[in-house]
Amino acid sequence: MIRFDDVSKSYPDGTEAVRSFTLEAPTGQTTVLVGSSGCGKTTLLRMVNRMVDPTSGRVWIDDENVADVPPVPLRRRIGYVMQNAGLLPHRKVIDNIATVPLLTGTPKAQAHARAHELMELVGLESSMANRYPDQLSGGQQQRVGVARGLAADPNILLMDEPFGAVDPLVRADLQAELLRIQRELHKTIVFVTHDIAEALALGDQIVILAKGARIAQAGTPQQVVSEPADSFVADFLGLGRGALDLHLRETAGGTLVVDALGRPAGRLADGPGPEA
Amino acid sequence: MGWVLANLELIGSRTVSHLLLALPAIALSFVLALPLGWFAATRRWSRATLLTAAGLLYAIPSLPLFVVLPTIFGFGVRDALNVIVALTLYGLALMVRSAADALDSVGRPVRLSSTALGYSTFSRFWQVELPLAGPVLLAGLRVVAVSTISLVTVSSLLGVDNLGLLFVDGFQRGILAEVLTGIIATVLLAVAVDGLLVLLGRLLMPWAKAAGR
Numbered sequence: 313m314i315r316f317d318d319v320s321k322s323y324p325d326g327t328e329a330v331r332s333f334t335l336e337a338p339t340g341q342t343t344v345l346v347g348s349s350g351c352g353k354t355t356l357l358r359m360v361n362r363m364v365d366p367t368s369g370r371v372w373i374d375d376e377n378v379a380d381v382p383p384v385p386l387r388r389r390i391g392y393v394m395q396n397a398g399l400l401p402h403r404k405v406i407d408n409i410a411t412v413p414l415l416t417g418t419p420k421a422q423a424h425a426r427a428h429e430l431m432e433l434v435g436l437e438s439s440m441a442n443r444y445p446d447q448l449s450g451g452q453q454q455r456v457g458v459a460r461g462l463a464a465d466p467n468i469l470l471m472d473e474p475f476g477a478v479d480p481l482v483r484a485d486l487q488a489e490l491l492r493i494q495r496e497l498h499k500t501i502v503f504v505t506h507d508i509a510e511a512l513a514l515g516d517q518i519v520i521l522a523k524g525a526r527i528a529q530a531g532t533p534q535q536v537v538s539e540p541a542d543s544f545v546a547d548f549l550g551l552g553r554g555a556l557d558l559h560l561r562e563t564a565g566g567t568l569v570v571d572a573l574g575r576p577a578g579r580l581a582d583g584p585g586p587e588a
Numbered sequence: 589m590g591w592v593l594a595n596l597e598l599i600g601s602r603t604v605s606h607l608l609l610a611l612p613a614i615a616l617s618f619v620l621a622l623p624l625g626w627f628a629a630t631r632r633w634s635r636a637t638l639l640t641a642a643g644l645l646y647a648i649p650s651l652p653l654f655v656v657l658p659t660i661f662g663f664g665v666r667d668a669l670n671v672i673v674a675l676t677l678y679g680l681a682l683m684v685r686s687a688a689d690a691l692d693s694v695g696r697p698v699r700l701s702s703t704a705l706g707y708s709t710f711s712r713f714w715q716v717e718l719p720l721a722g723p724v725l726l727a728g729l730r731v732v733a734v735s736t737i738s739l740v741t742v743s744s745l746l747g748v749d750n751l752g753l754l755f756v757d758g759f760q761r762g763i764l765a766e767v768l769t770g771i772i773a774t775v776l777l778a779v780a781v782d783g784l785l786v787l788l789g790r791l792l793m794p795w796a797k798a799a800g801r
Binding site: 361363384385386387388392394395396397398399400401402403404411412415416444446460470 | 707719
């Protein structure tokens with residue numbers, strides 16, 4: 313469990329990135345912080361592994377105040393996955409994945425064996441172990457990033473827009489893989505994104521943030537969509553623009569799901585399908 | 589060609605002397621430029637001052653420097669140490685800026701992610717920032733190496749033994765072949781050392797080639 317207890321972060325120039333933020337991210341679940349850029353979501357994420365120290369308030373991991381833990385060992389036991397993967401370009405894939413175990417003194421053979429297991433877990437062919445990150449596609453690099461985040465078998469995984477820089481098809485793939493991995497591993501994940509569709513797809517708990525990390529609404533994906541707390545949330549979800557107001561429309565090819573503007577959003581899977 | 593064949597031993601010994609002056613100076617300027625460049629790269633306020641001061645070293649005329657240094661440090665004008673110190677100063681003039689640029693060239697995302705992974709500041713410098721600065725450092729070092737090998741010859745005007753002495757001597761005695769030999773041998777030596785540095789770079793930084801596809 314991660315608990316933000318009335319945390320604030322302001323900078324010397326007077327900007328207030330986070331104001332009095334309180335939230336609990338339950339153990340074994342995925343909490344998605346979603347909001348526009350500059351809303352303070354990344355700042356919140358970085359408070360967990362002390363990349364950022366709050367100006368006031370506390371962040372707890374279970375019963376431990378992170379401010380009492382030295383940053384370097386703290387970071388080594390928390391997985392971190394970032395946008396563009398943040399891989400080390402001068403290390404082979406296998407060594408990138410094994411970074412944290414190697415830092416903590418795990419023998420190389422053992423760290424590499426573990427890295428090979430993780431490559432399989434995230435769907436990377438073992439032939440890629442000896443390549444350099446620049447020889448991989450964006451999606452593959454991101455898988456390496458996820459594997460690296462899991463290498464030390466951390467309880468907590470922090471993910472900062474990890475799939476933001478890959479194309480939509482690959483992103484959907486990666487999201488599905490993350491869900492599969494999470495069903496297997498039950499990590500406590502805090503996931504930051506500005507993409508509401510991604511938030512709805514991945515989150516057990518969704519936290520919609522306004523400027524200064526003000527919580528506009530927190531709840532399950534269902535709650536957020538069915539009962540948006542205010543017009544800000546509704547707007548953010550795209551409800552106001554009709555993107556999530558879906559209707560059924562019968563067509564020659566079967567039942568289509570369309571949004572308020574009549575644009576097809578998908579087809580009804582258990583409805584009458586197209587005639588063979 | 590006849591002159592060369594008749595004086596192979598002399599050319600050989602002067603090449604060795606030449607290297608014994610140039611290589612320590614190249615190595616020293618590299619090693620000293622690193623902390624200075626790091627300081628300039630990480631303490632922004634110092635950057636302009638440090639880089640300008642280092643760059644101005646290059647403005648010191650070389651012959652007077654060879655004469656002045658001994659009066660400061662107390663060694664002889666023709667001591668190898670005198671030449672090495674002077675050449676190190678010129679090397680620093682080029683290398684400090686290269687080192688600062690090289691460390692700057694390491695991207696912010698990589699710094700952030702290595703911090704997030706749990707590198708300490710110390711291990712991050714040695715295991716991430718320094719290796720990633722490698723390609724730009726190497727580019728700077730190659731210029732320093734070639735320039736130092738060429739500058740060594742100035743000291744031959746003072747009578748210090750190196751390849752430059754061939755064209756000084758050849759000029760005074762009117763032996764054109766000796767003059768040409770001195771010039772060509774100096775250039776060849778520079779080319780050879782440069783080639784070795786490139787090779788060393790490929791061995792130490794195989795990833796840089798992978799990235800440059």
